[in-house]
Amino acid sequence: MRLFVPLLAGARWSDRLTACLGALLGIAATAAASSLAPHPGSFPFLVAPMGASAVLLFAVPSSPMAQPWPIVGGSIVSALVGVTIARLIPDPQLALGLGVSLAILAMSALRCLHPPGGACAILPILAGGSPAATDYGFVLLPVGLNALLLVATGLLFHRFSGHSYPHRPVPVAGHTVIATANGILPEDVDRALEELGETFDVAREDLDLLFRVAEKHALDRAPGSGPRA
Incomplete structure (x- = not known):
């Protein structure tokens, strides 16, 4: 049964239902507006990676990979890589591997890492038989x-979901956060992350806020401590 335990910490059913509504409105509005613009060749007016982007944008809007620049920059940069590889590398297997790997490199260098970007890099390579696949106009449209x-x-x-977006690490309205009694600094969070040697899909500022809120609750539980705001 542990396989069915929610993987996202803090996720509630109300958040999931809100994400469903957001995805419904977001994808429908994007598709409707995009259908009014001319699109290249055989490519659809809405590309499949946008579905994955919608999952991040509406289900985990606090993720660093779901912020505006990663979504826009990551998608465009990866599509640019994919078109370039499709034009230069005739072998599809090699082209697919290079496309995704170089897209990751480019997104990382430009601080716009976005998982659906890997799919944006694959699209023009898989459609290499279409003239539109190697048209750089595909990157923008x-x-x-x-x-x-x-x-x-x-x-x-x-603006209406209850989540800040672009995300800002701020406490819930009506609550304050105390300074940590143990003097944990953002630099300490950086050192801990470096020591663990793992990449977490959460901003350092959010981790710092989480530690402070957790310490407040720990102090509230201590004998003789009154509840803190």
């Missing part, structure tokens, strides 16, 4: 337009 429209709907939706 439909990929760039799709990403911009999806982020725009996300910005509007999250």
Whole structure:
């Protein structure tokens, strides 16, 4: 049964239902608006990686990979890599591997790592038989337009969802966060992350806030301590 335990810490059913509504509105609005623009050749007006981007944008809007620049920049940069590889490498297996690997490198260098970007790099390579596959216009239309429209709907939706977007590490309204009694500094969080040697899909500032809130609850539980705001 442990396989069916929710993987995301802090996720509630209300958040999941909100994410479902956001994805419904976001993808529908993006598809409707994109369908009004001319799109290249055989490519659809909405590319499949936008579905994965919507999962991040509406289900985990606090993720560093779900912020506006990763969604837009990661999608465009990866599509650019994919088109270039499709033009230069005739072997599809080698092209697919290079496309995804170089997309990861480019997104990392430009601080816009976005998992669906790997799919954006694959699209033009898989469709190598289509003239539109090697057309650099594909990078902006439909990929760039799709990403911009999806982020725009996300910005509007999250004004009412209860989540900050673009994400800011702030406490819930009506609550304050105390300074940690043990003097944990952001630099200590950096050192801990470096020591663990793992990459976590959470911003350092969010980790710092989480530690402070957790310490507040620990102090509230201590004998003789009254509850803190």
